[in-house]
Amino acid sequence: MYNQKFKYFVNPEANAEFTEEVCQFCGATKNCLEGEYFDRGDEVTSVCFDCLIDGKIVVNIPEYLQKKLYSHLKDVFSKENVDINKYSNLLSPI
Numbered sequence: 241m242y243n244q245k246f247k248y249f250v251n252p253e254a255n256a257e258f259t260e261e262v263c264q265f266c267g268a269t270k271n272c273l274e275g276e277y278f279d280r281g282d283e284v285t286s287v288c289f290d291c292l293i294d295g296k297i298v299v300n301i302p303e304y305l306q307k308k309l310y311s312h313l314k315d316v317f318s319k320e321n322v323d324i325n326k327y328s329n330l331l332s333p334i
């Protein structure tokens with residue numbers, strides 16, 4: 241059901257780590273992700289898929305990973321003769 245919502249996480253219902261703790265945003269009891277995914281210490285303990293999809297919380301991607309991804313995509317685009325500037329609205333160098 242959630243496969244199409246999480247493009248970069250294959251079959252999240254089977255592969256995610258869930259907690260028995262209710263979603264801290266809506267009180268849902270099903271498909272509540274462990275707070276450790278969000279790397280915010282005790283601030284986040286449980287988030288259901290629906291609240292994640294609704295953007296009630298986001299996953300912070302560390303700057304070094306953003307740079308690494310940008311660099312990788314730049315290389316890939318270059319090899320395929322694609323102008324990365326076409327995607328400047330999606331990819332912004334840090």
Ligand SMILES: [Zn+2]
Nearest residue numbers: 263266288291
């Ligand atoms: Zn929720």
